[in-house]
Amino acid sequence: MPLLVPPAPAPALLSVLAALSSPAAVLEIRTPALRTAEGPLDAEHPLPVHVFEPAPVPGGLPHARLTGWRFHIRAGAGVVAAGETVATPDGWVFSRFSEGPYLASTERALRQAETLPTTYQPHLLSVPSLYMLALWLHCRPRTDAATAQPDPSDLLIPLAPAPPGIAAHRVHRLVELAPALSRRLSPPLLGSPA
Structure with a gap:
């Protein structure tokens, strides 16, 4: 089924397009593929980026906090x-350009999600302390991306590279994977092995 991608805030898209049209911004960045890209550059596939916050109570659902929007930058066919x-008190502003394994992994996860029998709203879910990024497939495809919160019917597809013990590109039910992530984020109790 097709994914229902939430619309990005216009200022977020405009800030990325302005950075793309700035020779200084493109030349000063450390993304060789973008510096050497030929042809027009375009921003597409806006995905809201949320930070994973463990459940406030044991057995509860985690929370997600919207922190930014990520756009794939296309040059020609790739x-x-x-x-x-990122969000600032003054609104959405350009943060950075990046490249690396998460780009191809995100594209692969989006293709995986499109083969699922249910329509989802795609988000990126970041777990910074585990160096983990996942495609979060929200079961309520018409939800406002700014207020979306995990639901028991949501799915997660960890992107590669994934942390040890978590299979990249395997579709997980959020309620199965979230407790394991929360446990890894919890500090050990005094006197317990670290």
Whole structure:
């Protein structure tokens, strides 16, 4: 089924497009693929980026906090980089361009999600302390991306590289994977082995 991608805030998209049209911004960045890309550059596939926050109570659902938007930057037929924005008190601003394994992994996870029998709203879910990024497939495809919160029917597809013990590109039910992530994020109790 097709994914229902939430619309990105116009200022987020405009900030990435402005950075793409700035020779200084493109030349000063450390993304070789973007510096050497030929042809027009375009921002597509906006995905809201949320940070994973463990459940406030044992056995509860985790929370997700919207922190930015990521756009895939296309040059010709291929994706060469990602353009990221962050929320500030003054609105959405350009943050950085990046490249690396998460680009291809995100594309692969999006293709996987399109083969599922249910329509989902795609998000990126970041677990910074585990160096983990996952495609979060929200079961309520028409939800406002800014207020979306995990639901028991949601799915997660960890992107590669995934942390040890978590299979990349395997579709997980959120309620199965979230407790394992929360346990890894919890500090050990005093007197217990670290």
